[in-house]
Amino acid sequence: MLYQELQPVDAYTLKQSASFSEYDRQLLSLFYQPLTGPEPISLFLTLWADAETNIPRTFNHYHLMNHLSMSLPAVFQARISLEAIGLLRSYMRMEGDSRTFVYELLPPLDADQFFHDPLLATFLFSKIGETSYRELRARFAVDKLDMTKYKEVSRNFLDVYTPVNGNAHELLNDQPLRQKTGSEGVPFDDSFFDFSLMMSGLSEQMVPRSAVAGIPQQLIAKLAFLYSLSPLDMQKVIMMALDDKLEVPEDRLRRAATDFYKMNISNTAPKLNRSYIPEDAPEPAGSQPPMSKQQELLAYFKRVSPRELLYDLIGSEPFSVDVKLAERLMNVHKLPFEVVNVLLHYIVLNNDGKITSGFAERIASHWAVKKVDSAEKAMELSRKGLDESEQRKKEGSQTSVRSRKPAREEQVPDWFRKKDATPEPVKTEPAEDDEEIENKRKALMARLESMRNEVN
Numbered sequence: 001m002l003y004q005e006l007q008p009v010d011a012y013t014l015k016q017s018a019s020f021s022e023y024d025r026q027l028l029s030l031f032y033q034p035l036t037g038p039e040p041i042s043l044f045l046t047l048w049a050d051a052e053t054n055i056p057r058t059f060n061h062y063h064l065m066n067h068l069s070m071s072l073p074a075v076f077q078a079r080i081s082l083e084a085i086g087l088l089r090s091y092m093r094m095e096g097d098s099r100t101f102v103y104e105l106l107p108p109l110d111a112d113q114f115f116h117d118p119l120l121a122t123f124l125f126s127k128i129g130e131t132s133y134r135e136l137r138a139r140f141a142v143d144k145l146d147m148t149k150y151k152e153v154s155r156n157f158l159d160v161y162t163p164v165n166g167n168a169h170e171l172l173n174d175q176p177l178r179q180k181t182g183s184e185g186v187p188f189d190d191s192f193f194d195f196s197l198m199m200s201g202l203s204e205q206m207v208p209r210s211a212v213a214g215i216p217q218q219l220i221a222k223l224a225f226l227y228s229l230s231p232l233d234m235q236k237v238i239m240m241a242l243d244d245k246l247e248v249p250e251d252r253l254r255r256a257a258t259d260f261y262k263m264n265i266s267n268t269a270p271k272l273n274r275s276y277i278p279e280d281a282p283e284p285a286g287s288q289p290p291m292s293k294q295q296e297l298l299a300y301f302k303r304v305s306p307r308e309l310l311y312d313l314i315g316s317e318p319f320s321v322d323v324k325l326a327e328r329l330m331n332v333h334k335l336p337f338e339v340v341n342v343l344l345h346y347i348v349l350n351n352d353g354k355i356t357s358g359f360a361e362r363i364a365s366h367w368a369v370k371k372v373d374s375a376e377k378a379m380e381l382s383r384k385g386l387d388e389s390e391q392r393k394k395e396g397s398q399t400s401v402r403s404r405k406p407a408r409e410e411q412v413p414d415w416f417r418k419k420d421a422t423p424e425p426v427k428t429e430p431a432e433d434d435e436e437i438e439n440k441r442k443a444l445m446a447r448l449e450s451m452r453n454e455v456n
Contacts, residue, residue: 006076008062008305008337009330012101014051020107027108030136032085034127035120040081042068044088047105062327062337065305072337073303079103086186097334111140118222118254119186122270190221198231198238207238211248219250226270227261236260294379301341301375306330309341313348322355333364335372342378343367 033041046067050059064075082088089104108114115121115137125133195217202212215238224234241248241256261270301309306326310318322344329340343363347355372378 002073002076002302006061006072006079007099008065008072009060009334010099010101011058011060012103013056013058014047015102015104016048016051017104018107019052020048020105023110024108027110027114028087031111031114031120031124032087032108035123036078036081036085039068039070039074040078040085040087043075043078044082044105047088047103051105060331062305062330065337066307069308071303071305071308084187116250117186118219118226118257119188122226126270188218188222188225190218193221193224194231195220198234201232201235202238207242207248208246211242211246212238215248215250215253219253223254223257227257228265228270229257229260233260233264298375298379301338301345301379304341306337306340306344309344313345321357325355325357325360329360329364333368335364335367336374338375339367339372339378342375342382346382 028041028044043064046064050057061072061075064070065072068075070078079088079090083090087106087108089106091102091104093100093102109117109120114124124136128136198220199209199212220234223229223237224231229237237253237256237260238248240260241252243249243252304312307318307323310322310326326340326344329335329343330337335343343360344355347360347363351359367378367381370377370381372381
């Protein structure tokens with residue numbers, strides 16, 4: 001896991017072999033940034049600025065996370081990209097549970113060295129295309145002057161200066177001084193290539209051993225790696241590069257490897273793919289089932305810095321006192337940043353949005369004793385504490401109800417108690433028979449008919 005490689009509280013100091021120049025900045029922006037992307041170059045420029053202070057300082061990686069607005073995994077990925085491209089060396093020392101790094105900044109290759117490195121040149125070509133590649137190469141090209149018609153007239157040191165006797169005090173001492181060192185280029189392990197197999201197939205009569213011995217082994221291994229050439233393929237490449245003097249110049253070897261690749265493998269330029277994938281890196285989309293809400297929250301805690309979490313919770317730039325509290329939880333209590341994220345999230349959601357240092361310190365001390373070192377453990381412990389708190393509240397409420405004296409029962413009328421009972425049917429007089437009603441009706445009609453006749 002990432003926390004085994006790097007944590008925000010890990011300290012680091014900077015070592016700079018030489019002062020960098022404006023020329024170096026151009027090389028970083030135009031040559032290296034297309035290869036690595038912007039984040040590694042931003043990290044390098046930040047380390048460069050911090051290294052130029054006259055007073056040596058010790059930083060922690062939370063400093064980089066804040067200044068670059070990057071999560072810890074992003075800082076780590078940027079660091080190893082600088083290491084792989086030859087701009088940074090990292091050294092680590094363990095003292096108990098604390099870990100300290102030394103980061104040595106290395107100057108970039110100059111334009112001539114860069115374009116003569118087959119890996120870097122081909123990698124840049126595949127990134128920016130042929131047109132931009134040629135324009136960039138022409139930008140750093142130097143016009144060659146015909147010096148055969150010129151005679152040097154420069155004076156040497158003795159022509160200008162004469163020694164003067166004087167008192168010399170401590171002309172020499174043992175204090176080391178800063179030296180300008182050149183870049184060694186891309187760190188490359190050539191142990192994968194079988195040089196003995198390649199040499200066994202080369203005839204001494206056709207290819208003298210002295211011609212092959214003059215070729216740097218790392219150049220052969222880089223070409224084999226870049227163009228996916230086997231030791232038998234490299235035998236053919238060396239035969240193609242052999243000149244009339246039975247020598248193998250480096251330029252001819254690079255050109256022969258390119259021609260062999262185009263004729264036998266592909267017409268398109270080779271590309272370099274990133275093969276290092278950390279254990280906690282997300283898988284490509286579609287290769288894993290959708291995450292649950294809890295898994296998404298866990299991944300969020302492992303990705304963002306405490307400052308970013310506070311910004312997301314509050315909705316604005318967090319107060320400096322809250323940011324300093326997060327730094328104290330990591331530096332003093334030695335809690336990983338993902339654990340601090342869970343702690344801050346728990347406090348904001350369960351303390352009415354207020355972040356109180358006393359409450360946070362008590363929780364941090366408890367978690368430090370429990371050796372909580374991951375977001376999973378922190379979430380489980382906070383969930384357990386919340387459940388116990390709810391249970392205590394519930395038990396306290398029930399105890400309060402049982403201890404309360406029963407109230408005097410009021411006397412209520414019977415009708416109140418029987419409000420839900422079925423009402424008794426109302427007693428009515430029995431209805432008359434239908435036959436009797438019909439007889440009365442007929443008598444009434446006969447009477448009306450008689451009254452009508454009397455009128456007539």
